[in-house]
Amino acid sequence: MKIILATSNRGKVKEIAELFDSEEVIPYSDLIGTMHIEENGSDFAANALIKARSVYSALDEDGAVVLSDDSGISVPVLGFEPGIFSARYAGEGASDTRNLQKLVERLKEKGLSEATAFYTAAIAVVSPWGEYVVHGWMHGRVVDTPRGDGGFGYDPIFIPEGYEKSLGELDPQIKRTISHRARALELAKPIIKMLGDLYA
Numbered sequence: 001m002k003i004i005l006a007t008s009n010r011g012k013v014k015e016i017a018e019l020f021d022s023e024e025v026i027p028y029s030d031l032i033g034t035m036h037i038e039e040n041g042s043d044f045a046a047n048a049l050i051k052a053r054s055v056y057s058a059l060d061e062d063g064a065v066v067l068s069d070d071s072g073i074s075v076p077v078l079g080f081e082p083g084i085f086s087a088r089y090a091g092e093g094a095s096d097t098r099n100l101q102k103l104v105e106r107l108k109e110k111g112l113s114e115a116t117a118f119y120t121a122a123i124a125v126v127s128p129w130g131e132y133v134v135h136g137w138m139h140g141r142v143v144d145t146p147r148g149d150g151g152f153g154y155d156p157i158f159i160p161e162g163y164e165k166s167l168g169e170l171d172p173q174i175k176r177t178i179s180h181r182a183r184a185l186e187l188a189k190p191i192i193k194m195l196g197d198l199y200a
């Protein structure tokens with residue numbers, strides 16, 4: 001069974017493919033090119049479903065199983081910013097670096113060098129046999145000085161609960177076991193298995 005990812009983010013593609021190593025995992029852009037999808041949902045689950053439904057509708061494949069992820073970081077003391085706007089916090093098309101810098105600037109405006117934060121990941125699966133959404137979370141804190149050059153997004157300023165290193169410094173294998181996306185994907189695995197049985 002093919003799992004078609006509603007993302008062209010190579011970091012996410014690699015991470016998801018490693019977790020579903022027994023299935024064929026393909027970014028949608030390899031099949032139909034890139035397309036603009038307006039993520040105008042009110043939460044992570046709604047945006048994940050918007051992406052998965054859009055790609056599913058655009059595909060000309062019987063039995064396609066489309067998986068999408070919408071994720072981001074939330075800082076309660078900043079009114080839960082950036083939340084669903086994590087990828088465009090500093091404006092449409094902003095780089096990871098610029099988004100991270102804006103979050104650091106917002107912390108400094110509050111006179112803070114660190115603050116409690118958490119990542120959320122919503123994984124949506126759209127298939128001929130129904131739609132499903134699961135969530136995963138990772139709690140920790142953000143700091144005002146980036147550390148390490150691993151990962152992507154806000155990883156260099158996020159320190160997971162129980163660790164002293166940022167996600168930018170931690171070994172990728174550790175990150176894969178504790179990340180919000182990994183936790184959500186673990187919950188998605190039984191759904192993918194069920195769909196695989198139906199597909200067969």
